[in-house]
Amino acid sequence: MGQALACARPNDEQDFFNAVQAGDLDFVASALRLQPWMICRTTVFDRLSSLHVAASNGQLEVLSMLLDRTLYPDLLNRHRQTPLMLAAMHGKIACVEKLLQSGANILMFDSLHGRTCLHYAAYYGHSDCLQAILSAALSTPVADSWGFARFVNVKDGRGATPLHLAARQRRPDCVHILLDKGALVSATTAGYGCPGSTALHLAAHRGCIDCVRELLAWGADRIQRDSAGRIPYVVALRRNHAACAALLNPSTAEPLVWPSPLKFISELNPEAKVLLETALMEANKEREKDILKGTSFSLPPPAHSDGSVDDDDISEANDTELCCICFDQVCTIEVQDCGHQMCAHCTLALCCHSKPNPTTLCTPVPVCPFCRSNIARLVVAKSKTKEEGGKDSNGSKLKKARKSRNFGEGSSNSFKSLSSAVGSFGRMGGRGSGRIADSGDIPDKS
Ligand SMILES: [Zn+2]
């Protein structure tokens, strides 16, 4: 056995790397027993270590065994890529998690484009890997030394953040996650005082309408110019992405933006947030239909804007409980602490409607439209109708009770103002198009 240790032939190395790649745990284990130094060997051309090969091929068992024998998970290949970068590139989530648990450094930069593992996950569109790395960033020393917000917006050698790469590579899921975690929607690839491209420019260039939609909903600026002086609309037009261009045309109605007052409501429940985001996207898609049809945008008037709720038939006729503001959508959001309920669309309208006070520039914290108490939390409303169905006669009693609760004490004024807010939900575009029309330097549609 001692002789076998003394003379490792190239063929042995080749067999060893083949076994790592194929996930042959027994072979790798016995090879390392006979020739322990094999773990330090790299492939000839790319200088890949066995860790790199196992990580990029998703061989979790082999990777775990190698990590048990290696003290350092951040070996570098020819391009200074770590095993974590390769696992993120190939979407091998189990290996990404294992490497993170083993203390792999998320703040290493390769020598190709100066990119981190977060750039790799965003570029290749592996949203699960992206999530895992972002979660790790909250708990690893990076959070202390660099700060989480800075890490989310880390730039590569050309000034691109992970958000830029996700938008450029048409990865709407990754765009969403990054924005949700604090990626700056207005970040540019610029450096040294020169203007650069925003993620919206790159999404426009690639014609990714889902990315454009996400970015606009997070407040991306349609009139920001890149280094060539172009707004995203012009970029989309030049590449013949007609649908994207239509949404990016600054003379069309502005899309709804995730309202900042929601940030002031403490403890926004994650499920409620998903409902609100869905409502926002639905509202924007409705608007898009009209933009894309080429017709002028109009929202149907609120169904019962006078707030007359005397007729009990409305909710009694339905199994599901309709929102008492729009009488159109199902109540999905509950305001706490007061317990009043409304639909996600009306909740959004309420928050979108709260404009900053012009003198103090403070955004008013939205209040419950029914009782005007402060909104401490928004949670998903528990559907009583589902649980009780029509079988239980208490069901209708409960509905009545809830309705009388919603329209109890002096609610008429605030209720009317919200009804008009729901109406103005659709009119917000007028503000923007007026501003654009005045500026005069925006290229025409034609
Ligand atoms: Zn509603």
Ligand SMILES: [Zn+2]
């Ligand atoms: Zn209330």
